[in-house]
Amino acid sequence: MAATRKLPRITKLLSYVLGRQPDEFGLVTDADGYVKIKSLLQAMAEEQLAGVQIRRGDINELLVSSPEAAIEMEAERIRAIDRTHLPRPEVCDQWPGQLFVSIRRRAHGRVLEYGIPSPEPPGVIMSASGEMALRIGRRRDPEPVLLTVQPQALIKAGASILRYGQHLFLATALPPGTFTGPPLQKEKPQAPKAPPPAVKTEAHPGSFYLKLEPDRPRRPRRGKNEDPEWKRARREKRRPRVGKNFDDQF
Numbered sequence: 001m002a003a004t005r006k007l008p009r010i011t012k013l014l015s016y017v018l019g020r021q022p023d024e025f026g027l028v029t030d031a032d033g034y035v036k037i038k039s040l041l042q043a044m045a046e047e048q049l050a051g052v053q054i055r056r057g058d059i060n061e062l063l064v065s066s067p068e069a070a071i072e073m074e075a076e077r078i079r080a081i082d083r084t085h086l087p088r089p090e091v092c093d094q095w096p097g098q099l100f101v102s103i104r105r106r107a108h109g110r111v112l113e114y115g116i117p118s119p120e121p122p123g124v125i126m127s128a129s130g131e132m133a134l135r136i137g138r139r140r141d142p143e144p145v146l147l148t149v150q151p152q153a154l155i156k157a158g159a160s161i162l163r164y165g166q167h168l169f170l171a172t173a174l175p176p177g178t179f180t181g182p183p184l185q186k187e188k189p190q191a192p193k194a195p196p197p198a199v200k201t202e203a204h205p206g207s208f209y210l211k212l213e214p215d216r217p218r219r220p221r222r223g224k225n226e227d228p229e230w231k232r233a234r235r236e237k238r239r240p241r242v243g244k245n246f247d248d249q250f
Contacts, residue, residue, distance in 0.1 A: 007062050010054055014062075015070045017043070019080030023087060023165030026136040028122045033086055034077035042139045087165035089122065095151045095161060099126040099169055101179070102137025102144035109184050111147075116174035122164070124171040132167060145181060153178040 017025055018035065025043040027035050037056065044054040059078070062069045070081050080086070101124055103111050116124055126149055127133045137144030149171070151161055157175040164170055 011069050019082050020085045023168040033079040033083045037076050037078050089162040089164050089170055092163040096128040099149040100130040100133035101126045102133045102146050104141040108145045115176040122170050124174045126169045147179045147181040149179045
């Protein structure tokens, strides 16, 4: 697809995703209407709407070459300029009989014991569809753990539920006892690693192999005036003894 045809389609798509229905793609904007660029690109890679694959370079090119792009970036965040139809979290009195949320595997045991008492904004992102919950979770973990949340239990535990668009719900907390999930799997002990196999050297006729031996410690060198003990003993035997009969010995 030529760049002249691709950029207008990207502009139209981003205007819809960021300015009208981010919840349809598992995205939640912050208070200023921004979403993380990384999250946006992940959502677009999952969809591949109308055969358009959006990359970071496409967004940069769009902002440079198309002043009417209808989007703006700030650091690692992006938003639509026209946010008139952007959904906002709303208090709701009716919700599905059960909701779904996915968590990282490494947080499985901690969440089963303590829940999620104080999540960062926008809160615990839930969906009425387990497929959507897993889709959101796979952006952080390739194999997330799916939990089933009971909205009535959430309300009784003192948490509040807000509706975001048509597909997502936001909870201020996820106390223990308000959800169910798979049991925590015990990690299998790792088997000891086998030693590497010995390398066999084949003998070839006419070949000569060097056998390396460890270096032997060298003896310290003696000085010029240092003789071994047996030399000094022999010298003492030959040396004449000086005594009373000194003159008779010569």
